[in-house]
Amino acid sequence: MSGTLILAANNTKQMELKNTFVHHVYFWLKNKDSKDDLNKLIAGLRKLSAVKTIKQFHIGKPADTNRDVIDTSYAVSWLVFFDNGTDQASYQTDPVHLKFVEECSSLWTKVIVYDTVNVS
Amino acid sequence: MSGTLILAANNTKQMELKNTFVHHVYFWLKNKDSKDDLNKLIAGLRKLSAVKTIKQFHIGKPADTNRDVIDTSYAVSWLVFFDNGTDQASYQTDPVHLKFVEECSSLWTKVIVYDTVNVS
Numbered sequence: 001m002s003g004t005l006i007l008a009a010n011n012t013k014q015m016e017l018k019n020t021f022v023h024h025v026y027f028w029l030k031n032k033d034s035k036d037d038l039n040k041l042i043a044g045l046r047k048l049s050a051v052k053t054i055k056q057f058h059i060g061k062p063a064d065t066n067r068d069v070i071d072t073s074y075a076v077s078w079l080v081f082f083d084n085g086t087d088q089a090s091y092q093t094d095p096v097h098l099k100f101v102e103e104c105s106s107l108w109t110k111v112i113v114y115d116t117v118n119v120s
Numbered sequence: 121m122s123g124t125l126i127l128a129a130n131n132t133k134q135m136e137l138k139n140t141f142v143h144h145v146y147f148w149l150k151n152k153d154s155k156d157d158l159n160k161l162i163a164g165l166r167k168l169s170a171v172k173t174i175k176q177f178h179i180g181k182p183a184d185t186n187r188d189v190i191d192t193s194y195a196v197s198w199l200v201f202f203d204n205g206t207d208q209a210s211y212q213t214d215p216v217h218l219k220f221v222e223e224c225s226s227l228w229t230k231v232i233v234y235d236t237v238n239v240s
Contacts, residue, residue: 015176016169016176016177016178017176017177017178017199020178021183022178022197022199024144024199024234026234042239055135056135056136056137057135058136058137058142058238059136060142060236060237060239061236061237061238061239062234062236062237063141063205063208063236064205065208065209065233065235067233069231069233070233070235071232071233072235076239077234079142079236085183085184085185088183088185111189112189112191113185113187113189113190114144114146114182114190114194114197115182115183115185115190116178116180116181116182116183117180117183118178118180119162119179
């Protein structure tokens with residue numbers, strides 16, 4: 001089962017993601033009503049997902065939830081899991097990532113990044 | 121293999137999390153230097169992870185990355201995956217969640233939530 005990840009859970013405990021560096025980026029578009037720009041950014045992220053150190057990724061948009069504490073103002077969410085900080089650092093300078101920034105950075109006006117590691 | 125989730129990847133494409141509702145909460149502590157309060161919040165989140173609709177979770181703290189776009193000001197990150205928005209809504213009113221809020225909400229001064237669904 002090379003290339004296959006197995007995550008086991010039982011009925012009483014949910015699965016905890018351990019040994020995982022979580023890199024979560026939220027993008028706000030310059031042209032917030034442009035469907036074209038939105039699609040360009042999403043297409044760029046799909047290409048970016050080819051970076052070898054990425055273990056899992058999720059490309060998202062705001063859900064339709066709407067409590068006071070929920071920020072729904074961003075256009076696109078880019079959630080990436082790495083095994084560790086070294087792999088995340090390598091991703092930052094990966095040619096595929098540099099190409100993504102070159103091709104797509106004109107699309108956004110604001111980015112917030114949260115880099116998170118497991119509490120000990 | 122009941123209770124076991126298998127995610128398959130090959131060598132040329134990373135794993136994309138599909139059909140996933142991502143609920144990501146960042147907490148800022150009222151007493152930001154209190155290790156006790158930090159540990160109470162983490163312990164509360166571990167209990168909260170028992171909610172049945174949660175598929176996977178990650179309890180985190182800021183990594184040691186430090187670029188301008190990175191927000192490292194929060195104390196704890198609570199990342200949860202649900203299968204869909206219905207499961208997330210059910211989590212909000214789950215007795216385990218209500219108990220968590222009752223026991224732990226005095227610990228934090230600010231919360232930001234990002235609820236994200238897959239782009240189509």
